[in-house]
Amino acid sequence: MNYKTILNEIQPTTKEKEQIHTLSNNLIKYLNRILKEQNINAEALLVGSVAKNTFLRGKSDIDIFINFPLSTPMDQLKELGLKLGYQCSEEFNGKAEEHYASHPYLTSCIDGYDIDFVPCYKIKSAKQLKSAVDRTLLHTKYITSHLKEEQKSEVLLLKKFMSEIKTYGSEFKVGGFAGYLCELLILKYGTFEKLLENAQNWNYGIIIDLEDYGTGKNFNDPLITIDPTDENRNVGAALRLEKMVDFIIASRNFLDETNNDKKSDYFKPLNKKQKISTSEILKKFKDRETHTLLLKFEIPEIPPDSLHPQLNKTMESITEKLETKDFSIFKSDYWTDENKLAIFIFELNVYKQSKYIIHEGPKIWSKKSCDNFKNYRGDKLYSIDDLLVLTKERKFKTPESYINYILTNENIHNIKIGKNLKDLIIATYDLDLIENFLSNKNFENYSFKKDFLNFLDDFIYPKQYVKR
Template sequence: MDTDDIIGEILDKIRPTEEERAFVESLMMELKAIAEETIESLGLDVKPHFVGSLAKDTYLAGDHDVDLFLTFPLDTPLEKLREKGLELGKAIAERLDLYEIAYAEHPYVRARYRGVKVDLVPCYDVKSWRDVRTAVDRSILHNRWVLENLGGRNDEVRLLKRFLKGIRAYGSEIYIRGFSGYFAEILVIKYGSFLEVLKNADFMLRQKIIDPGNWLKREYELAMKTVRREAEADKPLIVIDPVDPRRNVAANLGWEKYGRFYFKAYQFLESPGEEFFFPKGQEVEDYLAELRKKGTHLVTLAFDAPNLVEDVLLPQLERSARGFEKALSREGFNVLGWNVGRSSGKAFIMLEVDRRERERVKIKPGPEFFTERGWDFYRKNERVWIRGKRLFAEKRVKENVIDVITELIEKNQVGLGKGIREAIKGADVLLNYVPKELEDEAYLFLSREKWNLKG
């Protein structure tokens, strides 16, 4: 199949059907009506705004999360916005199916309606970046900018988003560090199509700066400040937000995820295939067989995940993994790689080490034999001998990597993430064995298929 055929097939899968569109539209109309009625009944000066991929018509078939923003006038005090916003959200949600309170910069209501997740987020009704007061305010500006500039290339955005999901580079959360939906839209607007975006993977990295809003002409000082700040932080790309010159749209994009995009774009152009968009489930084999093949050993620390959101937990786990890597290498174990995550309530840190035991004796060189210190050494040690003029003795050392880790933790000799230090102290430390639910994870890590660019 050539590229066009493949793209055609993919579009058939990811473009919403007429039926689906009708459902989404009726859903939004109903939600809007409910919101407006509730606002009126509460006597509030608030307008409902749909944002996100549903509002921009860039959503993928079957992916119907609704972002309903409740915009308050700019002169509303922040405290009042928080309070009334949550009150309004709850009041709307009462008329939907079920809801809970979620916490970001402000608390907001996360409800479900007709099988769809609906976020009810209070914000300010901003007209320009100068009005932006809370983290979510910008979304309304983003929404408008995309609608004004996309020019019917919605399916190109769908293709790019699906491609990024397929290659596991989608999502701008801090623990993912991939591409956001908004960034995908900007790329399509900038380069014209899905394929052109792929073809520019190398070029855009060399250009470094993408400035679709022309801020470097319109607000040179501010835009340059952004460029300098982000360049200093060594971000792979600096995409000056077309709605706000102070912001890098790609601020959360990491080199690793950009690298995946870079190589996968090349691979797709060389040899296109549906599997880039819909990868077959990675073939998982037996992690124990992989261990045997590699001749290495797997240490897993598993513990009850403290009640932290992913953005906080994951970096803490990574930090702790690096702490173990460092501490173990001081102790004579070579850490070939590490992997962290959370799986059904359990947080884990996996360390691949080169051996399970280190030698139980070490040769301890002593001083010259005919000195005061020589006599001390002679008295203190059991097996003592001379090589040249110096005394030597054998010293027994800790043996098993598990014992070493346990002792390191006990003695606080590992740099651990703050929020999880105590949890790690109570961790199960497992050697060459993982609980059932971590078996796949262990295989994908040990085989490096988790990250393999050629996988």
């Protein structure tokens, strides 16, 4: 396949590159001048995809790291890093906001670009590592010294391909391939297409070790890619098995000769043939002949990387508890706008239980156990095979009754819940059947309507993105 047309669409334009590098250079020059004037022993450097020229058109977040000597106390590094970031942001009329990774850093919007000002330690090897962000310096240096100029285009093809099949990004909500991992894969296989040819035959636990450290056996992950700058780190540790499988299947689909006329479609947003409307989504759910509950609640003001693990943990715990109460879950998932709202979705095979349940007691061979059971449960006992049992009324006949029971201050301990979610989910939750929620006249006016309908469409038809 000739990728020239694709590259013309995804490579940054000459004007975009000039603007980005001019802005980056001006910011770095200003910071280094201030550092010198204030007699601060540190240096500002450009890192990340912009420094490596492996960023996609319109995806040019700028990472500026302020490097301090290893002798700098951590508290001083944090304080000075934020102070310098704010000072630079103010000088260039930016709008700044604090974030937190391994330690605080500042993000500022300047001239339409998001700039990260990150304090770190100036290290020469991973053995000197004091915080996770420090290794970014080593990564940038390794890629710029090893990645050939023509391979940068291959990285762009890979990033775009992965973006459109929803496997790009190592943040929790994606669980996919990090940008640095993409660059290492191109270094390993040479080109985008050769990577796909190999990936279609990957097995669980495949090891990629560019520097031949021989430490791959120390890891048990779906994809083991030893960091060339740190023999004891797997760059693919955050990659979920599901996303690795999606990439393998998409690679096979892309390389399928019967799919030649659709190859270019893999570098574009998925063109869903059917219009996604509220009525169509309702029709699809009705056809499934299941019952689907939506649990809507407000979310706290915390970073997405903190929010998503907590939402997933809570949703999975409620799912598990519903299963233990005999409400068979066909599928569950969650959606959030990452700003104000989250929605859990529980699709149930079994929606309403019978009035009574057979409660099993001890085997009849132990008189003492049977006597204790009788004293505790009363005398309405009988046997099934060699078990002593009791017919009793169920406490929860519908999933709503159980969810309403656990989402109280008294009973929330019954589930595993994200630490920042507890108070808000109890105070603000709303539980409804999907048909009621979507049919409500207010839904048509919700700002999140389009995004949520897309989520529901993906819920009904999963993995649409891996094929065209």
